[in-house]
């Protein structure tokens with residue numbers, strides 16, 4: 001087998017495998033894929049716990065989605081008469097079609113998770129300040145892009161799940177003041193989810209969005225190098241540096257293989273959902289949005305859509321301006337800033353775990369604000385009031401961290417961030433598992 | 446603009462003349478802007494919501510008034526609406542699109558209400574909200590009467606907060 005290894009090495013490095021560090025470094029600079037890497041990396045940046053491999057896994061999944069997506073395109077037809085039969089044929093007739101669709105489906109869902117975890121990791125390491133602030137915003141853009149990718153892909157199978165999730169999802173848009181209805185009509189190409197909507201979503205999903213994804217990712221990677229690589233704590237003495245070959249490349253290959261193997265096994269074991277053909281006259285009960293929107297849908301059950309949208313918008317805006325909000329880089333690269341920061345994070349998470357389910361229960365079972373404040377418009381009693389209460393609660397948590405824990409600004413923000421993220425996870429979990437027919441609370445087990 | 450080139454308009458009275466260079470670059474810029482706006486406008490028009498032939502949005506002939514007894518609700522699936530006749534004989538063409546997030550409501554004759562399965566909104570025969578989260582009454586479509594035959598125009602739904610008697614159409 002040595003001849004095989006040698007051949008692969010020749011293909012990879014265009015010569016024999018480099019044995020000396022100097023040659024190894026040149027091999028990186030001369031190879032188009034490896035060129036994304038620096039020639040040498042600090043040893044501490046190579047520790048697995050520095051990145052958990054999350055950015056790399058996300059990049060790998062993106063490539064995998066493009067490959068499987070292009071393959072699916074050869075068998076798919078974006079017409080409301082033929083889309084469902086095409087997906088059915090992929091599932092039942094075409095050799096390995098079910099596996100291919102499974103990989104595309106689960107990779108898309110997994111990507112949603114890894115991108116969010118990647119963001120959490122960067123936040124925890126304080127990797128959004130100074131030079132890196134541009135790349136933090138670019139990364140946030142990629143997160144939104146993945147959301148849009150998943151949202152547009154969701155419609156394509158044209159089954160009941162697809163039809164009603166997109167109907168409900170775009171119904172949400174119509175509450176955006178003034179422009180909402182126009183935006184929804186423009187996206188759908190008409191007043192309801194029909195042929196134009198399918199064609200629009202298909203064009204976005206397989207043409208426009210992939211182009212944005214490829215350019216966006218390239219820029220994102222390029223900036224990581226420009227900004228000095230992965231965020232690590234300031235080094236006291238001259239830090240040892242290791243060559244990218246073999247140290248970084250081997251680690252990346254290892255993570256990639258484990259991810260691929262795990263995904264493959266999952267896609268073989270868990271069938272991809274496909275329900276009955278879309279029927280515009282009969283929504284299923286309950287009609288839920290895609291799982292990554294269920295946190296927002298859960299909010300909708302508790303407040304006026306305008307308030308829920310405003311809350312989501314404020315959260316996203318808060319993330320976007322984070323580099324300006326927290327500029328204290330004294331603890332760069334230390335996870336959760338400090339011991340106090342860690343405590344703030346734990347406290348925020350605990351609060352969210354207790355408070356969110358409690359509030360959901362209270363509002364669902366006992367509290368009926370609109371009825372209580374009857375003569376007042378629901379826009380205020382069910383919109384402005386809950387919105388203000390929520391924002392006030394968040395401000396209270398921040399102030400509590402500052403006071404009780406004597407946390408610095410950036411440590412208190414860790415507590416706030418952890419509260420918001422865990423609350424979002426709890427709301428999503430409630431939406432996925434604890435909402436049954438008529439969206440009433442149910443016990444799933 | 447031309448920062449490091451000689452200024453040719455030295456002898457022109459200040460403020461009255463523009464140099465040829467400035468004039469040309471200003472003109473090119475303006476043309477570029479017009480071109481950009483035109484291209485953008487063309488793209489927007491190209492992508493604008495469109496009506497596919499045979500899809501819903503036209504005028505639906507529902508038939509003569511006598512075929513609908515007072516207090517009845519009849520579904521017209523292709524028109525996406527229900528024809529409701531109030532007990533006093535007035536007609537309403539009620540959109541089946543739930544005003545909460547757009548699911549399709551269905552009519553249940555026994556309790557006499559429209560119910561939305563998605564998040565549990567209920568509406569009465571005239572479209573008024575009986576149970577939230579729906580924020581307002583079901584939309585309606587305009588009805589015209591020609592020779593005793595009812596026509597419903599489904600091009601544009603009318604939004605309303607709640608039912609009012611003047612919304613009813615009589616033959």
Ligand code: HEM
Nearest residue numbers: 065066069070072073076105108149150153156157206210
């Ligand atoms: C970040 C990238 C992407 C994500 C998150 C994503 C996600 C999805 C999702 C969730 C579906 C619905 C599949 C199902 O549930 O059955 C889907 C379908 C589809 N996607 Fe993607 N996708 C991505 C990239 C691509 C690309 C780059 C292409 C092609 C160039 C593509 C082509 C397709 C096709 C043809 C379908 C319809 C087939 C089917 O529904 O099984 N996708 N995608």
Ligand code: FES
Nearest residue numbers: 543545546561564
């Ligand atoms: S869409 Fe009808 S209740 Fe939500």
